[in-house]
Amino acid sequence: xxxxxxxxxxxxxxxxxxxxxxxxxxxxxxxxxxxxxxxxxxxxxxxxxxxxxxxxxxxxxxxxxxxxxxxxxxxxxxxxxxxxxxxxxxxxxxxxxxxxxxxxxxxxxxxxxxxxxxxxxxxxxxxxxxxxxxxxxxxxxxxxxxxxxxxxxxxxxxxxxxxxxxxxxxxxxxxxxxxxxxxxxxxxxxxxxxxxxxxxxxxxxxxxxxxxxxxxxxxxxxxxxxxxxxxxxxxxxxxxxxxxxxxxxxxxxxxxxxxxxxxxxxxxxxxxxxxxxxxxxxxxxxxxxxxxxxxxxxxxxxxxxxxxxxxx
Amino acid sequence: xxxxxxxxxxxxxxxxxxxxxxxxxxxxxxxxxxxxxxxxxxxxxxxxxxxxxxxxxxxxxxxxxxxxxxxxxxxxxxxxxxxxxxxxxxxxxxxxxxxxxxxxxxxxxxxxxxxxxxxxxxxxxxxxxxxxxxxxxxxxxxxxxxxxxxxxxxxxxxxxxxxxxxxxxxxxxxxxxxxxxxxxxxxxxxxxxxxxxxxxxxxxxxxxxxxxxxxxxxxxxxxxxxxxxxxxxxxxxxxxxxxxxxxxxxxxxxxxxxxxxxxxxxxxxxxxxxxxxxxxxxxxxxxxxxxxxxxxxxxxxxxxxxxxxxxxxxxxxxxxxxxxxxxxxxxxxxxxxxxxxxxxxxxxxxxxxxxxxxxxxxxxxxxxxxxxxxxxxxxxxxxxxxxxxxxxxxxxxxxxxxxxxxxxxxxxxxx
Numbered sequence: 001x002x003x004x005x006x007x008x009x010x011x012x013x014x015x016x017x018x019x020x021x022x023x024x025x026x027x028x029x030x031x032x033x034x035x036x037x038x039x040x041x042x043x044x045x046x047x048x049x050x051x052x053x054x055x056x057x058x059x060x061x062x063x064x065x066x067x068x069x070x071x072x073x074x075x076x077x078x079x080x081x082x083x084x085x086x087x088x089x090x091x092x093x094x095x096x097x098x099x100x101x102x103x104x105x106x107x108x109x110x111x112x113x114x115x116x117x118x119x120x121x122x123x124x125x126x127x128x129x130x131x132x133x134x135x136x137x138x139x140x141x142x143x144x145x146x147x148x149x150x151x152x153x154x155x156x157x158x159x160x161x162x163x164x165x166x167x168x169x170x171x172x173x174x175x176x177x178x179x180x181x182x183x184x185x186x187x188x189x190x191x192x193x194x195x196x197x198x199x200x201x202x203x204x205x206x207x208x209x210x211x212x213x214x215x216x217x218x219x220x221x222x223x224x225x226x227x228x229x230x231x232x233x234x235x236x237x238x239x240x241x242x243x244x245x246x247x248x249x250x251x252x253x254x255x256x257x258x259x260x261x262x263x264x265x266x267x268x269x270x271x272x273x274x275x276x277x278x279x280x281x282x283x284x285x286x287x288x289x290x291x292x293x294x295x296x297x298x299x300x301x302x303x304x305x306x307x308x309x310x311x312x
Numbered sequence: 313x314x315x316x317x318x319x320x321x322x323x324x325x326x327x328x329x330x331x332x333x334x335x336x337x338x339x340x341x342x343x344x345x346x347x348x349x350x351x352x353x354x355x356x357x358x359x360x361x362x363x364x365x366x367x368x369x370x371x372x373x374x375x376x377x378x379x380x381x382x383x384x385x386x387x388x389x390x391x392x393x394x395x396x397x398x399x400x401x402x403x404x405x406x407x408x409x410x411x412x413x414x415x416x417x418x419x420x421x422x423x424x425x426x427x428x429x430x431x432x433x434x435x436x437x438x439x440x441x442x443x444x445x446x447x448x449x450x451x452x453x454x455x456x457x458x459x460x461x462x463x464x465x466x467x468x469x470x471x472x473x474x475x476x477x478x479x480x481x482x483x484x485x486x487x488x489x490x491x492x493x494x495x496x497x498x499x500x501x502x503x504x505x506x507x508x509x510x511x512x513x514x515x516x517x518x519x520x521x522x523x524x525x526x527x528x529x530x531x532x533x534x535x536x537x538x539x540x541x542x543x544x545x546x547x548x549x550x551x552x553x554x555x556x557x558x559x560x561x562x563x564x565x566x567x568x569x570x571x572x573x574x575x576x577x578x579x580x581x582x583x584x585x586x587x588x589x590x591x592x593x594x595x596x597x598x599x600x601x602x603x604x605x606x607x608x609x610x611x612x613x614x615x616x617x618x619x620x621x622x623x624x625x626x627x628x629x630x631x632x633x634x635x636x637x638x639x640x641x642x643x644x645x646x647x648x649x650x651x652x653x654x655x656x657x658x659x660x661x662x663x664x665x666x667x668x669x670x671x672x673x674x675x676x677x678x679x680x681x682x683x684x685x686x687x688x689x690x691x692x693x694x695x696x697x698x699x700x701x702x703x704x705x706x707x708x709x710x711x712x713x714x715x716x717x718x719x720x721x722x723x724x725x726x727x
Contacts, residue, residue: 073396197417201407204395210363211391212463213384213411258398258443261418 008255012266016055016273023051023276026284050173051276054292056181057170057234058244058275062267063189064230065245070199070260071223072122074130075307078245079114079231081134083141085242087117088228088235089148089165097155103180103236110232117144118224167293168239170279177237184233189268191226195219196260203258241275241293243300248274250307313339313374313386313466313498315360320369322352322359322522329355330522333369337467337515342490342499344509346534347519348543353502354392356519357469360500361389373467384411388465392472392502394452395444401455402440405430408462423462430461434488450481457488468492468499474508486512510534510556518542530556536613548613561588561612568593569716572636572664573609574657575646580605583646583673586705588612592712595640597633598625598657605646624653633660638667642712645672645695649681650688658684658691670699671711 024047025032032047033039065078072082079085091113095105121140125133148165192199198219201209206216234241248271249263256262275292278299282292315337322330330352337343345353358364360371362380370377373386388408397404405427406419413423431437434454439447444455453473460468470489474482482505490512493499503509509516510530518525518533520542526533534556539547546561571587573580573596580596581604587594597617599606609616617632619625625633633656637643643664650658664670678692700711 194416197407197410197413200399200403201410203397203399204404204407205391205393207391207393208395208407211361211384211389212407212459213381215380253398257400259400259403 009266012269012273016269019273019276020051020055023054023280024048026280028283028287045175046173049175049178050170050279053173053178053181053237054170054276054279055272056178056185057238057241058248058271058273059268060181060185060188060230060234060271061241061244061275062248062271063192063264064227066249066260066264066267067192067199067223067227068245069249070203071220071227072125072133073203073205074133075250076134076246076304077137078243079227079234080240080242080245081141081304082118082121082137083139083144084114084118084121084228084231085235085240086141086144086148088114088232089240090144090151091232092236093148093151093155093165097151103176107180107184107233107236110236111229114228114232114235115225118228122220122224165235165239167291167297168235168241169282169289169291169293170238171283171289173238181233181237184229188226188230188233191222192260192264195222196264199260199264203260239293241296243296243304244271244275246307247296247300247303250303315467315498315500316372316375317360318370318372320356320359320371321367322355322364323367324355324364328522330359330366333519333522333524335517335524335527337498337500339466339496339498340493341514342493342501342512343515343517344513345500345502345517345519346504346506346509346542347525351519351542352522353519354471355522357389357471357500357502360467361387361469363389381411384463386465387467387469388460388463389469390456390460390471390473392475394449394456394476398443398445400440401431401436401442401444401447402427404444404455405458405462408459408464411463426464427458427462430458431455433461433492434458450477450484453477453481453485454488457485461492466497468497470499470501472502472504474503474505482508506534506539506558507556510558530554534558546613548611550611559611569642569712570595570640571712572596572640572643573646574633574643574648574661574664575599575605576603576648576654576657578604579646579648579673580644581608582705583644583708584609584612584614586709587644588614590709595636597636598629598654598660625656630656630660633657634663637661637664640664641669642715643670644708645670645699647673647675647681649683650678650692651683655684655688658688658695662691662695665695665698668698669715670695671708671715672696672699672701673703673708674701675703 024043027047029042032043061079068077069075088110091110092106095101095109117140121133121136124136145166198214201212201214209216249267252263252266252270256266278295279292282290282295317333317335320330320333333356345356347353359366362383406423409419409423410417431439434457436454436458444452473485477485486508489499513530515528516530516533517527518538525542526538531551534549536547536549539558548559548561550557550559570593573583573594575596576599584594584596595615596609598619599616600619601621606616606618617629617636619629637660645661661670678689682688702708702711
């Protein structure tokens with residue numbers, strides 16, 4: 001038993017390391033070669049920050065998705081489906097179009113809008129059937145995506161800009177963005193890891209969580225804040241990337257089970273493994289670069305439908 | 313642990329849900345709360361547990377008021393809904409330890425031991441690694457009970473723990489609760505099943521529209537009257553040992569038509585049952601206590617003029633019987649045996665015959681069942697000349713319908 005558990009964890013860590021190595025080894029400029037000074041610059045200034053950013057974003061989205069699925073008791077809940085990502089992109093686009101788009105302003109604005117939308121979607125969806133929250137999220141997120149496009153259109157940014165916010169990409173990864181996301185990332189995952197026990201309780205339903213003495217009202221507010229923080233930080237650095245919050249936790253559930261003491265760390269690791277690999281595919285499979293959000297959507301939608309078919 | 317609730321009032325969205333609820337619970341006691349949907353059972357449990365704040369009144373644990381965080385350490389609450397989750401059984405049972413873990417919650421070795429013991433207690437040792445969603449309904453509820461036990465509560469608050477369970481699981485769950493209570497705990501259980509509540513509880517509290525309608529021992533609280541007042545249905549209540557059983561009775565009163573049955577010695581049992589099922593208000597008399605007709609009539613909640621066992625009909629009871637005959641819309645004289653002791657019943661029937669509302673059931677000749685001499689036979693023939701004679705229960709119903717003018721005047725049923 002213990003051996004199996006250990007082997008699973010070791011395999012996951014190994015996969016994560018391989019993902020990092022592959023990510024910095026390949027790219028349009030060719031295979032890694034440390035003797036070449038130009039290649040050194042490419043690796044250190046472009047590939048490494050890009051891969052690290054992808055890892056942080058993947059881990060953030062996976063853990064946010066994991067927490068949302070417990071909190072909404074819905075296997076299809078995730079920052080993208082529930083419109084939290086779109087909300088963050090509206091916030092980001094707003095400050096950019098107003099010309100006050102300093103990096104911290106972007107993060108704060110994105111955080112505030114996603115917080116508002118998280119609470120709204122929760123209020124709309126909490127009393128209905130399990131699909132009520134999904135429908136609320138989808139409606140809100142379409143509305144917000146439209147809003148983002150309009151804001152950017154009137155601020156006379158290029159179409160490429162719009163695509164960047166609606167279909168995320170790591171193409172502008174720089175070290176500065178890593179410093180931007182790393183604080184929200186650590187706050188978010190630390191909070192979630194420390195509250196794995198309570199996440200298990202909330203998975204049984206709010207009344208059951210209360211019945212073991214958990215202050216559900218406070219925990220709910222904290223969870224909404226933390227998932228909004230994780231999501232808005234990812235959107236601020238790379239735009240909207242969907243479905244990672246669904247694919248990663250569900251794959252990990254199959255291997256590590258439902259209990260968050262194991263599920264959450266494994267989802268963080270696997271998110272950090274998967275995201276750079278998808279990004280690698282996005283930037284190497286054609287001569288140009290496909291937005292990574294498009295790749296995750298193509299991978300994630302069938303996954304989404306599979307879970308839908310299996311039953312909510 | 314002693315639980316005391318004084319004058320509790322709760323409002324939800326400015327609607328009064330509980331009014332002046334007062335109750336006391338000692339250690340080792342099970343209190344069942346009965347009442348229809350929306351009577352405030354769940355609200356009462358949630359208020360005791362501290363989830364809802366009362367508008368007025370107090371909940372005292374050993375005389376002390378406690379905050380929500382502290383209540384969970386001594387009281388455990390089982391919500392009604394059985395969760396859906398793919399968590400393992402052990403993960404769920406361990407959640408019972410939550411109030412006892414502070415700071416970053418992690419199960420220690422001793423918590424595992426308590427959880428395993430709790431699983432043992434409900435007979436599910438070996439289920440630790442099973443997925444909750446893959447268990448049967450009964451097993452799921454037993455896992456939830458184990459979670460409750462792992463919390464090591466002094467007071468258990470359970471919201472319909474037997475809902476949606478099959479009979480054997482219902483009984484098993486109630487036995488587990490009872491055993492836990494006997495080992496130094498107490499329980500308040502919101503219930504729908506009156507029979508189960510009466511069997512397993514020391515006290516019953518009936519709620520109606522958020523107010524305590526009646527409280528006390530099962531036999532005092534559960535009566536046809538209280539059930540009618542609280543649930544609005546007619547039932548018969550039968551005592552078995554120290555428990556009571558509630559039997560539903562068909563919806564009463566066909567426009568309140570009253571039928572009085574003169575019977576005895578088992579001659580009236582089927583008639584009474586048929587009439588009650590058909591929805592008539594049935595009374596019977598005079599019957600000796602413990603006579604088989606008397607048992608049926610009282611079980612079915614009929615008004616009965618009772619005489620002491622094996623005694624002759626007293627003048628006083630005869631008067632009562634005559635009064636009932638007068639008040640009844642129809643009177644039925646069953647195929648009873650006549651002796652000196654119950655000759656007065658025949659006189660009562662004669663009154664009914666004179667009033668033109670008697671139906672006589674004649675299965676056997678009067679000669680074969682008359683032990684009161686010629687006098688009785690004479691009265692009987694006088695009675696039968698003025699009444700409708702029928703042979704069985706369905707003919708009784710037809711005769712009543714005819715007389716009541718419900719159906720077009722039929723033929724063939726009435727001799």
